[in-house]
Amino acid sequence: xxxxxxxxxxxxxxxxxxxxxxxxxxxxxxxxxxxxxxxxxxxxxxxxxxxxxxxxxxxxxxxxxxxxxxxxxxxxxxxxxxxxxxxxxxxxxxxxxxxxxxxxxxxxxxxxxxxxxxxxxxxxxxxxxxxxxxxxxxxxxxx
Numbered sequence: 001x002x003x004x005x006x007x008x009x010x011x012x013x014x015x016x017x018x019x020x021x022x023x024x025x026x027x028x029x030x031x032x033x034x035x036x037x038x039x040x041x042x043x044x045x046x047x048x049x050x051x052x053x054x055x056x057x058x059x060x061x062x063x064x065x066x067x068x069x070x071x072x073x074x075x076x077x078x079x080x081x082x083x084x085x086x087x088x089x090x091x092x093x094x095x096x097x098x099x100x101x102x103x104x105x106x107x108x109x110x111x112x113x114x115x116x117x118x119x120x121x122x123x124x125x126x127x128x129x130x131x132x133x134x135x136x137x138x139x140x141x142x143x
Contacts, residue, residue, distance in 0.1 A: 003088050004081040006118065007102045007111035013038040014068065016045075020056045021063035023047055034112075036101055037072050041108040043101045045072035078103045081110050088113055 012026055013036045023035055027049055034048040047068055056063070056071045078101045079088050088100055092115065102111040 001085050002081065003079055003083050003085060003100075003102055003113055004111070006085055006120070007081070007113045008117060009111045011036060011109065011112045013043075013109065015039055016067070016069040016072075018068045019064050020052060020066040020068060020071065023068055024052060024063065034099055036076075036109055036112065037068055038109055043076060043078060043103065043107075043109050045069075045074040046076045046099070046101065047072040076101055078107075079113065080105065085118060089118060092118070 012030050012032070014023060014026060016037050016039060018037070026035055027033065033050075034046055036043050037045045037047060051071050051073065056066050059066060077091055077095050077097055079091060081102050081104055091100060092098065098115040100113045101109055102113050104110045
């Protein structure tokens with residue numbers, strides 16, 4: 001099955017000029033834990049609720065003054081919307097991530113594929129289980 005059939009399509013994004021308060025409000029308003037950061041439709045990064053809690057809040061400044069570009073993850077994984085879910089699961093396992101930004105052939109964001117999406121649409125319970133296990137293991141830290 002193609003990623004496009006399993007992904008979430010209505011993904012809220014913010015520009016890199018947004019601040020942490022705007023991100024937190026967007027997460028609250030849409031009940032999500034991550035927001036892709038895009039410019040002209042192209043993904044530049046992603047910020048998660050964990051990024052806010054672990055990196056932004058301890059900075060000790062007003063959330064209105066903290067630009068999202070300083071706290072977002074810029075090395076985000078993407079996948080083309082026409083790739084197979086097996087390929088998406090492999091990326092998730094290798095990178096130990098639970099979300100993939102889905103892009104079109106031009107590299108513009110078209111959706112978001114989460115581990116929940118994979119579990120809901122995949123006919124292979126072993127693939128889902130192995131992906132969940134891999135993304136739940138402690139990440140390898142390279143120093």
